[in-house]
Amino acid sequence: MSISRFLKFSSLAGIGGYTGYVLHQNDWNPRHIGIVRFGFAAYAVGQIAFDYKFSVLKLRDDSEETLEKWSQCHQRAANRLLRLCSTNGGVFIKVGQHIAALDYLVPKEYVNTLKVLHSQAPRSKFSDIKKVIEKELGDKLDNIFDEFDEKAIASASLAQVYRAKLYNSNETVAVKVQHPKVFQHSLVDIATMEFLFNVIDRLFPEFSLMWLVNETKRNIPLELDFVNEAKNSEKIAILLKDLQWLKIPHIYWKYTTKRVLMMEFVEGTSITDKEFFLANRMNCQEIANRFENMYGRMIYTYGTVHCDPHPGNVLVKKTSNKDFYLYLLDHGLYTQLTDEFRQNYSAFWMAIFRGDLKQIQERAIRMGIEEKDAQLLSCMVTAKPWSAISRGLENRPKDQTIISEEKNELRKNASLYVHNISQILGKVDRQLLLIMKTNDLIRNISHVLGCDERRSLLNMNRYCIQTVYEQRLSQCQNNNIFKRFAIHLQTRYLYFKLSLYSFYLWIDSWFTTTRLSC
Structure with missing residues (x-):
């Protein structure tokens, strides 16, 4: 064999060996390889940007024809983004869910297309999840739990949740476990997004999406830290402790790490299950009032805000006295x-x-x-x-x-x-x-x-x-009694106006109910 053929063969063997090693390290799944994930993202983002640039960007009138062209372009972009999120998973799904939640801020085509990501989160194999738990908690699963259901009761973009019973205890707990590859992928994915959107920002300054990248860079590391999530849950539980109808699951700190979170197991109905509430004669208006008051306190009174109130994170549980509790879950994303x-x-x-x-x-x-x-x-x-x-x-x-x-x-x-x-x-x-x-x-x-x-x-x-x-x-100033009195009087007047408005709404609702019952 000539030297040139030997070198060629050695090079091919080396490339093949390295490729095999990389695939082995990524569970033989090419989608877990950083350069492959980057390629998928670059192709999708490039398609979306060029489609907008050359299809609709110069159209500014509000004719039916123009609106239809914009709608078609939005739909093509949303479909491409959905394929990218589904292919790469992890951070990309989280970003897609974030966009889907911006109703009326982004075109309806994005919201309607990407909202399926809330119910299409990836699922990790139990064998991989078990390895994460044992590595994080430093013990065998059987030494920690009497029972551990291998089927996840919930799966999200960053983690899965399991029901279990602690060893030699009657305590049933919920165990939230991070997907095995999600932290590793997040570093590559965030860098990929930052690079691609920087390029798009320079080529097409009309599409300023760096705000989305910056928010992702800021929030994802916090959401991947379950110790941070546990601290958030305890903080909001203290702030809202006077709301007797609000329950925040108790944290088991002994079994909580950055990648595993153990908490009290709670059961309830999703807050959007209106049919269940009506069938059980529960007051939907009162459920909405409590939910809005909870967030009113967080946003306007304390400024400590749980920022992911999608239906799966707010549960309603009816009590024996026809009252109900609200359970607030998933405290990873706060501001x-x-x-x-x-x-x-x-x-x-x-x-x-x-x-x-x-x-x-x-x-x-x-x-x-x-x-x-x-x-x-x-x-x-x-x-x-x-x-x-x-x-x-x-x-x-x-x-x-x-x-x-x-x-x-x-x-x-x-x-x-x-x-x-x-x-x-x-x-x-x-x-x-x-x-x-x-x-x-x-x-x-x-x-x-x-x-x-x-x-x-x-x-x-x-x-x-x-x-x-x-x-x-x-x-x-404290000694300015007259100004303080004037401020108090003005505020009382505003409250009085709201009370009159509230009375008007009650009368209007009563008349409406009366007409419907006749």
């Missing part, structure tokens, strides 16, 4: 609002409630938005078109035809102004990004429960008034 932001955000909502354009603009500027974009920001935050905001949300119509027309107007604007919305998301105060996502999820749950939107706005406005009142008092 801590500063007092300044919390106060500005509350005042922003109060201005929107009254339709006060001047205050809307002033508060938007304080949250990092230019005056010209204040109207669009208010539409993004409220999921309402400007025609509804300008007349004040306190004057919300009950007519479903008008509400339906508003939704269609908002959907159309989301398609036409996708680049404007993206640019605002890139400039706005970082704290607002997760809050907007959280608000959308809250609205969706309240809508499914059949809650009167006007009552939801009323409940939220009470919290906003209290926050602004406390801010104004803190800025007032």
Whole structure:
């Protein structure tokens, strides 16, 4: 054999051997290899960017033909993104779920296509999960548990949850275990996203998606740290301890690490199972009220916010006295609002409630938005078109035809102004990004429960008034008795107006119920 042929054969053998080694290290699955995952992502993102650039970007009118072309392009992009998320899994699924939660902030094609990711999370083999548990807890599974159900009761993008019973104990626990490869993949996937979106940002500055990358970089490491999640759950349990109907599962710290979380096992019904509630004569309005009050406290009173209230993370359990508990699960994704932001955000909502354009603009500027974009920001935050905001949300119509027309107007604007919305998301105060996502999820749950939107706005406005009142008092000198009295009087007046509005809604609801029963 000649030297050249020998070298060629050796090179091929070396490449083949290295390829085999890499595949072996990645469970013989090419999709687990970093360069392969990068290739899938680069191809999909490139297709999406070029499709928008050359198909619709120059179309700015609102004719039916233009809207149809935008819709088709959105759908093609959403399909490509769904394939990418399903192929690469892990962080990509988490990003897809985040986009799907931005109802009215992104075109409906994305929301409708990507929402399936909430129910299509990957599942790891039990043998791999067992290895993670034993490595993290430093003992054999049989030495820790009397029983361990091998079938996961829940599976998400980053972890799976199992039911088990502790060794020599009657305590039933839920064991959350991180997918074996998810941390390893997350490092590559986040770097991939950052690189690709940086390239897209330079080539097509109209698509400013770096806000999504920055949020992913900030949040994924926190969600992958189950010790952090356990601390979040205990913190919110203390803050909301006076809500007797709210339950946060107890943490077993002895068996909790960064990749394994053990907690009290709880059972309940998803908060969106309206048929179950009606069949069991449970008050859907009261369920929605408690849910909204829980989040009102988190956002406007304490600024410590659980940012993933999708239906699987909020359970309802009926008690023997026809009352019910709410269980709040999955505390991995939180945001801590500063007092300044919390106060500005509350005042922003109060201005929107009254339709006060001047205050809307002033508060938007304080949250990092230019005056010209204040109207669009208010539409993004409220999921309402400007025609509804300008007349004040306190004057919300009950007519479903008008509400339906508003939704269609908002959907159309989301398609036409996708680049404007993206640019605002890139400039706005970082704290607002997760809050907007959280608000959308809250609205969706309240809508499914059949809650009167006007009552939801009323409940939220009470919290906003209290926050602004406390801010104004803190800025007032203690010896200025007259100014403090004036602030108190103004606040009482606002509460009085809300009470009148609440009475009006009660009368309206009573008449509606009476007419339906006749």
